[in-house]
Amino acid sequence: MQEIKKNYSKMTLNQIETIDIDPLFGSELKLKLQIADKINKICRRHGFFQISGHRIQNLNSLTDQALKFFKTLSKEQKMNLASSRFNPTSSNKYRGYFPASVNGKEGFDIGNPFLTADHELVKANILFNELSVWPDEHLMPDFKQFFQNVYAQMTNLARVLLRGFALAAGKEENFFDDKIRLDDTMSTLRLNYYPFLENIEAVEVAQDGTRLGCETHRDGTLVTILFQPIEGLQVEDDIVGWIDVPPSDSNFVINTGALMSRWTNGVFKAANHRVKFVNRERVSVPFFTEPHYFCPIESFTPVESDQSLQYETVIYGDYLKNANQKRKEYQI
Helix, strand or coil: CHHHHHHCCCCCCCCCCEEECHHHHCCCHHHHHHHHHHHHHHHCCCCEEEEECCCCCCCHHHHHHHHHHHHHCCHHHHHCCECCCCCCCCCCCCCEEECCCCCCCEEEEECCCCCCCCCHHHHCCCCCCCCCCCCCCCCCCCHHHHHHHHHHHHHHHHHHHHHHHHHHCCCCCCCCCCCCCCCCCCCEEEEEEECCCCCCCCCEECCCCCEEEEEEECCCCCEEEEECCCCCEEEEECCCEEEECCCCCCCEEEEECHHHHHHCCCCCCCCCEEEECCCCCEEEEEEEECCCCCCEECCCCCCCCCCCCCCCCEEHHHHHHHHHCCCHHHCC
């Protein structure tokens, strides 16, 4: 434990660091390596940090558009957009709306909006490669166009950010480029809505007595890019316990998921996190970054680590199918 603290002597142990990633968009390798060094240290601890310099403007419009969806549409209209678990007439198993009965919040999952009916993955009925569903244009004008643009921007941001992760792990910076592609990524853009409700109870009470609005969990993704303008998010840390992740209306929260942990042979951590119970209307927007279905996940040990490989190579689609059996949103 003392050695861990020594490694992070320049970091405030009970705070989440903010990294300006603007140099990752450029060509100066020296600056990129400085960012990679920070990512490397953080990911070996808990994998949570915030980013500035991401070049995405007007993040508050994400909240505005999400609130319009959840508050403008009727319950019936939203259920018409639900997956087959909640709407037997839907052909989608994964993409679409899910009600608060799942885990205390409403949500709307947007898959790759650039998949079309004539895309080879869709025509072959490859699992998870579903067409996204959208509210009628007359009910929510420009909603589809807005989130198609957001999805494209977030995919590009993920690709840039992952160049920092690749360098942090000792790989060439383009290591993830052919794995995260706009034409076939299975990434999910999710709108989460926590309404204010009278007499609402916490989803659960943690062992430390904290009342939760979202249960303790780990993301299954490569990385999650989260817009979180309201307080409540916490990450579990082996050194100091639970750390509050400060809200921001200009920065994104980044965290490594179970897929990144597996890919890096467990060296980069996928930490537990949770949301404290706050009975206040709020929205969060995570982008769960995922590769394409047939991407091989070939684990490797990052630099400065010498542990033997503990994972076999697996195709991402098979990995995700098994992982989703444990997730409430996707249990059929």
